Amino acid sequence: MILIWGTYAYRHPVAPTCCVACGAAASTCPIERVSHFMFVPLFPRRFDWVSKCPRCKHSERGARAREGEPVRAMSGRIIASWVLVVGAIISLVVGTHVAARGSAAHVSAAEVGDEWTIRPSRWPELYGELEFGRARVEEVDGDKIRAAACEETSDMEDAVERRCHSYSLPIEPRTRDELAHLYEEGAIVSVSSADDPMDPFEVLSGGLVIAAIVAGLFTRRSARRSFRDEPLAQARVV
Ligand SMILES: [Zn+2]
Numbered sequence: 001m002i003l004i005w006g007t008y009a010y011r012h013p014v015a016p017t018c019c020v021a022c023g024a025a026a027s028t029c030p031i032e033r034v035s036h037f038m039f040v041p042l043f044p045r046r047f048d049w050v051s052k053c054p055r056c057k058h059s060e061r062g063a064r065a066r067e068g069e070p071v072r073a074m075s076g077r078i079i080a081s082w083v084l085v086v087g088a089i090i091s092l093v094v095g096t097h098v099a100a101r102g103s104a105a106h107v108s109a110a111e112v113g114d115e116w117t118i119r120p121s122r123w124p125e126l127y128g129e130l131e132f133g134r135a136r137v138e139e140v141d142g143d144k145i146r147a148a149a150c151e152e153t154s155d156m157e158d159a160v161e162r163r164c165h166s167y168s169l170p171i172e173p174r175t176r177d178e179l180a181h182l183y184e185e186g187a188i189v190s191v192s193s194a195d196d197p198m199d200p201f202e203v204l205s206g207g208l209v210i211a212a213i214v215a216g217l218f219t220r221r222s223a224r225r226s227f228r229d230e231p232l233a234q235a236r237v238v
Pocket of ligand 1 (some may be wrong): 021024055057
């Protein structure tokens with residue numbers, strides 16, 4: 001994913017002023033700036049004032065207002081961004097905790113077809129030079145769960161998840177309590193089954209991030225439109 005930092009410039013309505021060069025009536029407009037990350041406006045920045053005299057064409061750009069700062073127009077958008085971003089982070093953290101607890105229960109409720117990412121070195125009957133392996137539940141007979149392991153091992157968790165399709169190494173049957181214990185010991189790392197629903201917290205978190213980016217794109221559009229009647233000004237001040 002491309003990471004993009006940048007600045008939005010939003011032009012406030014033009015206010016009357018006097019030209020410092022010739023004293024004629026001129027106009028000035030406050031430019032409000034906001035830093036954005038991935039289009040999401042996050043930090044307010046200083047105002048700039050740009051003024052131009054219609055008579056002598058003297059133009060000036062400065063960081064100070066002669067008559068006070070206008071009310072910021074982007075504050076609401078920044079607050080909305082933070083609400084969405086913090087919401088996404090909280091959702092992800094809560095989801096991770098729930099998933100970890102869910103897996104412990106999931107292991108002892110094993111069903112045929114469940115697949116586990118395992119650490120072969122922590123199973124007495126298995127051997128693996130690399131850290132991660134994969135196993136599948138083959139048979140459930142009352143409290144006895146019989147699984148088989150895949151021959152492939154890897155140091156990458158996602159590599160075994162991708163590569164293991166056949167399970168030819170038998171594993172000693174275990175009871176549900178023994179499996180729960182193996183999970184606590186780290187011998188079983190994670191569980192997945194064919195009918196796993198998508199993690200709702202992950203979905204919510206992703207949705208909030210997308211909402212923040214979409215809202216950010218609207219902010220960008222609104223910032224650009226604020227220069228609509230004077231397109232050259234934007235090129236000069238942004
Ligand atoms: Zn002037």
